[in-house]
Amino acid sequence: MILDARVPEGPLEQKWSRYKASARLVSPANKRALEVLVIGSGLAGASAAASLAELGYRVTCLCFQDSPRRAHSIAAQGGINAAKNYQNDGDSVERLFRDTIRGGDYRSREANVYRLAELSSNVIDHCVAQGVPFAREYGGLLANRSFGGVQVQRTFYARGQTGQQLLIGSYAALARQVKRGRVRAYPRQEVQDLVVVDGRARGVIARDLVTGELVRHAAHAVVFATGGYGTIYYLSTLALGCNATAIWRAHRRGALLANPSFVQIHPTCIPPQGAHQSKLTLMSESLRNDGRVWVPKRADDGRAPGDIPEDARDYYLERRYPSYGNLAPRDIAARAAKEICDMGHGVGPGGRGVYLDFRDALTRDGRDTICARYGNLFDMYRTITGADPCATPMRIYPAAHFTMGGLWVDYALMTTIPGLFAIGECNFADHGANRLGANSLLQACVDGYFILPYTVGDYLADDRGAGPVSPDDPAFAAAEREVRERLTRILAIRGQVSPRTLHRSLGATLWDACGMVRDAAGLERALAEIGALRASFWGDVRVTGAADELNPELTRATRVADFLELGELMCRDALARRESCGAHYRLEHRTDEGEARRDDGGYSHVSAWEYTDEGPRLHREPLTFERVTPGERSYK
Amino acid sequence: MRFHLKIWRQPKREAEGRIVDYEVDGVSPDMSFLEMLDLLNEQLVARDEPVIAFDHDCREGICGQCGLYIDGVAHGPRPGVTTCQLHMRSFEDGATVYVEPWRARAFPVLKDLVVDRGALDRIIEAGGYVSVNTGTAPEANALPIAHDVAERAFDAAACIGCGACVAACTNASAMLFVAAKVSHLSLLPQGRVEAETRVVDMLAQTDKEGFGGCSNTRACEAVCPKGISMESIARMNWEFVKSRLQRID
Numbered sequence: 001m002i003l004d005a006r007v008p009e010g011p012l013e014q015k016w017s018r019y020k021a022s023a024r025l026v027s028p029a030n031k032r033a034l035e036v037l038v039i040g041s042g043l044a045g046a047s048a049a050a051s052l053a054e055l056g057y058r059v060t061c062l063c064f065q066d067s068p069r070r071a072h073s074i075a076a077q078g079g080i081n082a083a084k085n086y087q088n089d090g091d092s093v094e095r096l097f098r099d100t101i102r103g104g105d106y107r108s109r110e111a112n113v114y115r116l117a118e119l120s121s122n123v124i125d126h127c128v129a130q131g132v133p134f135a136r137e138y139g140g141l142l143a144n145r146s147f148g149g150v151q152v153q154r155t156f157y158a159r160g161q162t163g164q165q166l167l168i169g170s171y172a173a174l175a176r177q178v179k180r181g182r183v184r185a186y187p188r189q190e191v192q193d194l195v196v197v198d199g200r201a202r203g204v205i206a207r208d209l210v211t212g213e214l215v216r217h218a219a220h221a222v223v224f225a226t227g228g229y230g231t232i233y234y235l236s237t238l239a240l241g242c243n244a245t246a247i248w249r250a251h252r253r254g255a256l257l258a259n260p261s262f263v264q265i266h267p268t269c270i271p272p273q274g275a276h277q278s279k280l281t282l283m284s285e286s287l288r289n290d291g292r293v294w295v296p297k298r299a300d301d302g303r304a305p306g307d308i309p310e311d312a313r314d315y316y317l318e319r320r321y322p323s324y325g326n327l328a329p330r331d332i333a334a335r336a337a338k339e340i341c342d343m344g345h346g347v348g349p350g351g352r353g354v355y356l357d358f359r360d361a362l363t364r365d366g367r368d369t370i371c372a373r374y375g376n377l378f379d380m381y382r383t384i385t386g387a388d389p390c391a392t393p394m395r396i397y398p399a400a401h402f403t404m405g406g407l408w409v410d411y412a413l414m415t416t417i418p419g420l421f422a423i424g425e426c427n428f429a430d431h432g433a434n435r436l437g438a439n440s441l442l443q444a445c446v447d448g449y450f451i452l453p454y455t456v457g458d459y460l461a462d463d464r465g466a467g468p469v470s471p472d473d474p475a476f477a478a479a480e481r482e483v484r485e486r487l488t489r490i491l492a493i494r495g496q497v498s499p500r501t502l503h504r505s506l507g508a509t510l511w512d513a514c515g516m517v518r519d520a521a522g523l524e525r526a527l528a529e530i531g532a533l534r535a536s537f538w539g540d541v542r543v544t545g546a547a548d549e550l551n552p553e554l555t556r557a558t559r560v561a562d563f564l565e566l567g568e569l570m571c572r573d574a575l576a577r578r579e580s581c582g583a584h585y586r587l588e589h590r591t592d593e594g595e596a597r598r599d600d601g602g603y604s605h606v607s608a609w610e611y612t613d614e615g616p617r618l619h620r621e622p623l624t625f626e627r628v629t630p631g632e633r634s635y636k
Numbered sequence: 637m638r639f640h641l642k643i644w645r646q647p648k649r650e651a652e653g654r655i656v657d658y659e660v661d662g663v664s665p666d667m668s669f670l671e672m673l674d675l676l677n678e679q680l681v682a683r684d685e686p687v688i689a690f691d692h693d694c695r696e697g698i699c700g701q702c703g704l705y706i707d708g709v710a711h712g713p714r715p716g717v718t719t720c721q722l723h724m725r726s727f728e729d730g731a732t733v734y735v736e737p738w739r740a741r742a743f744p745v746l747k748d749l750v751v752d753r754g755a756l757d758r759i760i761e762a763g764g765y766v767s768v769n770t771g772t773a774p775e776a777n778a779l780p781i782a783h784d785v786a787e788r789a790f791d792a793a794a795c796i797g798c799g800a801c802v803a804a805c806t807n808a809s810a811m812l813f814v815a816a817k818v819s820h821l822s823l824l825p826q827g828r829v830e831a832e833t834r835v836v837d838m839l840a841q842t843d844k845e846g847f848g849g850c851s852n853t854r855a856c857e858a859v860c861p862k863g864i865s866m867e868s869i870a871r872m873n874w875e876f877v878k879s880r881l882q883r884i885d
Contacts, residue, residue: 051770070699129773131766131826133790140780172765179761239694273666279695449770498681545686550747
């Protein structure tokens with residue numbers, strides 16, 4: 001299979017303009033007859049659904065939550081990047097592009113990343129027009145702050161709830177289209193399979209999570225905006241409902257999955273407090289603007305943080321990465337925390353934690369200023385741990401957070417199945433091997449508001465002759481039958497192990513072998529363990545309740561079944577990439593200083609996996625760089 | 637820690653419900669209330685009994701999907717937090733705890749502790765937005781907004797739509813929810829343009845959904861996990877009156 005990203009010709013600055021100029025159009029009258037199905041109502045899904053409906057398409061939007069407004073974009077705290085250069089500090093589209101490419105350790109597609117930077121300003125304009133209450137200066141103009149891996153201030157924010165405010169903006173736009181009858185929204189439905197008719201994506205089989213009924217949705221084009229799969233680690237910063245079922249089912253139907261092992265482990269999360277832990281809460285990276293990360297210089301120093309004098313503290317990020325200090329990028333900061341804890345300097349239960357200390361900032365700027373900046377984050381920390389970050393340093397530790405990997409898409413964000421698009425976190429496109437802070441909200445908005453409305457139109461202009469699509473097509477009946485059989489089979493096992501227990505074991509295996517640090521022996525061992533867990537699932541899982549009711553255990557079980565397959569592919573992907581890059585850090589491939597050592601000769605490509613009955617087959621999309629020269633990614 | 641739980645069980649929307657007694661042991665004070673229910677559900681699975689259905693997702697207090705009526709208080713005894721951010725250290729060991737779903741005519745119970753809050757979506761659909769199509773926005777800094785105005789708009793925009801205000805209200809009124817959206821948008825110049833119709837349309841939908849009226853008991857404010865103030869209801873009433881007066885003109 002030749003992977004053609006179909007990137008337009010011409011210099012980077014002109015590619016998107018050229019694409020738009022040559023994209024085929026659909027007339028307003030014809031748009032009314034075309035159905036687009038959007039799966040997911042997060043920032044990518046809601047913005048795409050609303051924007052497509054504004055253009056006149058007939059849109060259906062599904063989400064598994066009880067309302068589109070609850071999708072996990074809502075939890076993004078810190079901010080959204082845009083190359084507005086309002087701070088006059090040297091920012092530009094070119095610089096945002098370069099920061100993103102370098103942050104991703106030269107494993108992303110130049111043309112996509114350039115477009116992300118190019119469209120960033122439009123996003124801020126649009127969101128402000130929607131009434132998003134971004135932070136402002138006293139003169140009334142928009143405020144900015146810094147994020148990791150960057151030396152300019154280009155991050156727009158709304159206290160520590162930027163994702164919430166942006167999502168409410170797109171949800172409101174979606175609600176407006178629902179009212180106008182242009183979007184049909186179905187909450188509490190979860191995709192169980194993709195339906196492909198004559199080689200084109202034509203709809204999905206969804207399960208109504210309240211009645212258990214299987215529902216057929218037919219459309220001319222299908223858009224997946226289903227988010228990330230970090231929940232595969234069991235403990236992650238994600239909402240508990242986040243899952244990989246839609247993308248995994250599409251993968252099984254022929255969509256290639258790219259770089260599945262590229263997972264961002266976020267450096268600043270509240271450490272687990274016990275075996276009961278169900279999720280880990282992120283403390284925004286923005287805290288590293290004012291907080292300093294340190295551990296005691298002496299291993300196993302049992303003193304309270306306040307009793308440890310200045311000269312007995314190791315500000316290891318400032319020491320190792322003097323030019324970026326506490327704002328070193330996420331992959332580097334996370335790994336540094338693990339290394340220092342592995343050496344016995346960690347603090348808190350099990351020695352799995354480092355301090356994030358606001359003492360100096362509180363002294364410098366005063367409590368009021370710091371609390372105005374981070375108030376809700378401090379409150380969250382206080383609620384969860386019972387400790388006050390103004391009185392004692394926060395304890396933080398890395399946790400699984402964002403999946404850079406996802407469905408392979410071309411420049412138009414279309415997967416290898418014609419008519420199936422993937423936007424936002426569920427595609428692989430923009431972040432390479434490590435995502436820069438505040439680029440996730442940006443990607444979701446750019447994909448949904450500004451790219452998809454053009455690229456879906458281009459596809460549908462071609463597909464228009466297909467005529468109406470019908471859920472009565474035999475392909476729908478066949479897919480529905482398969483889904484029903486799978487659910488019946490899971491319920492019939494009636495074994496001894498709960499889906500949660502299996503999920504927890506899978507998570508522990510992946511965290512150890514396919515987390516911050518990987519090596520061949522560990523990955524091989526993980527493959528064997530995951531195989532055993534899968535056998536345990538299909539032989540011994542116990543799912544209570546029935547298929548025709550609201551059944552949280554059955555919902556969990558179907559998600560875990562797919563995680564057990566995806567987890568294996570993640571390990572295979574990590575094994576096949578015998579280099580270190582970004583978040584993918586192989587012990588066998590590091591520099592003398594312990595940093596990631598890339599192999600541009602052997603691995604400057606996207607690994608795109610095809611599902612076959614004989615096992616995963618690897619395809620490579622070579623990455624060519626016209627503008628930047630891949631160099632050592634140094635933040636020292 | 638150990639708890640005696642009295643939990644509302646209802647197989648489905650049309651069915652009768654009742655309080656069922658459960659014992660749960662081995663609870664850590666660091667567990668969230670939902671993690672305690674996870675533990676109970678694992679014990680139910682081990683006994684081959686159907687688990688207790690409850691809504692939840694982000695478990696960090698922002699998605700608004702969780703919401704339980706605990707010992708007669710929406711989101712439980714600790715003010716200013718959602719149910720997922722309530723920890724067992726807030727309870728006494730050995731306590732009896734009542735767990736019920738949100739109660740309101742407009743929020744039918746779907747199963748056990750899960751309710752349908754679709755009415756809140758329909759209220760937003762009636763006007764909780766600025767009518768701006770993608771691609772039509774002017775430059776973001778073209779219209780300065782005073783820092784304090786933006787902050788006040790944010791205070792109202794912080795609403796997570798959990799419905800605790802409705803559950804707490806003796807009239808099952810959704811006024812705090814509606815007022816938060818009306819205030820957020822009417823404070824900002826972008827939202828001003830449609831302010832007159834928005835407040836009328838959203839309130840009409842609120843009545844249609846079967847929510848009660850506001851009698852200023854302030855129970856909603858007391859349970860709101862995001863600290864939305866009664867001031868927003870005053871602002872909404874002011875907007876409503878202005879809108880009526882202007883129509884008379």
